[in-house]
Amino acid sequence: MYTQCPECLSVFSVDARTLAQAHGFVMCGHCGTGFDSIATLADQLPPEPFHELPVNEPGVEPPRLELAVFRPKAKTEPEPAETPPMRDDFADLVVTPRFARNPHRERPRRWPWIVACAVLLLGLAAQMGWALRDSLIADPTVGPWLRQACAVLQCRVPMVRDVGKLHLLARDVQTHPSVPGALLISATLRNDATFTQPWPMVILRLTDGNGKVIAMRRLNPFEYLDDVEALHRGLAPGATTALVFEVEDPGHQAVAFDMEFE
Structure with a gap:
């Protein structure tokens, strides 16, 4: 939004x-x-x-919400329990002679419950790991272990986006040498994260002498990157790359520009 x-x-x-x-x-x-x-x-x-x-003009009446996704059940008062009739506690007592008891009676098996609990705990741990996968992959201690395990299992670790670890080393703008009425903007970008990041969305702003924005362009990775394999491969940790953008020249009022990543 x-x-x-x-x-x-x-x-x-x-x-x-x-x-x-x-x-x-x-x-x-x-x-x-x-x-x-x-x-x-x-x-x-x-x-x-x-x-x-x-x-967005405010409406006269607030909007009415119809599609409910959760509604707690109403609390009901517990019914009073009936008082059981009085009875003799020793009326049904059965006394078994000591010599008639079976010393080898089979004890209840507990290992099925232990196995079921272990499976449920593993499933819960897997769900928590999937929900926190971005934080675990970006963690400098857990992330390398996950990448090594994924390399052994021949799987691929999902890429995590952290634009705060993208460092802009250099940038430059000049008149396009072959296209009239266009500007050629170049930048050198480095990924300082310890994990592979997807290519960022680049926001270019051209401003006048008072710092007022007179032109802005938001570029998706597929708009400034022609190499499809590099687009899917992402920006490796510690990698440095050069970005080139061709934009329309807004005129002599544009005296400065800035670049932002999303």
Whole structure:
């Protein structure tokens, strides 16, 4: 989901957790303005170029929710238990002579229950491992063990995305040497994580002398990477790669640019 700052018109990507922390009130990371992110909340961005996201007008009546996914059962009062009739505790007592008892009586088998509990514990551990797979793969201690085990079992460890471990070493922008009215932007990227990451989504912003965004482009990996095998292989740990982008020249007002990864 996306929202827009009403002051600097910067567009940000938000998730449900971010919206829930302050009931939709957020701070702009560019100009520091506090604003209601729900006012311009949108599932998808309109076609470029655009300046402002449409404002969500509040409805007269709140929306009614019909599709329930869970409803707790109503608590019921327990019925009073009937008082059993009085009886003699020793009326049904049967006394067996000591010599008539069987000393070799078969004891109940417990190993089926032990096996069943062990299987259930293994299943629970597997479910927890799958739910926490991203954290385990990114962990510097557990991650190498998982990759070694997967190499022995001939499986593939899912790639984990951590854009905080992507380091931009260099960047440059110049006029395109062969295409008129276009810019050629180049960047050198390094993966400082200890695990393979998928290629990131790249956000390019061109700004004027006052820092105002006059052009923005969001590029998916398949838009700037032609090598299909490298796209599926991901960015290896410690690997350095060069990225090249061809964008339309917005004019002489663009004096600076910045790059962000998602």
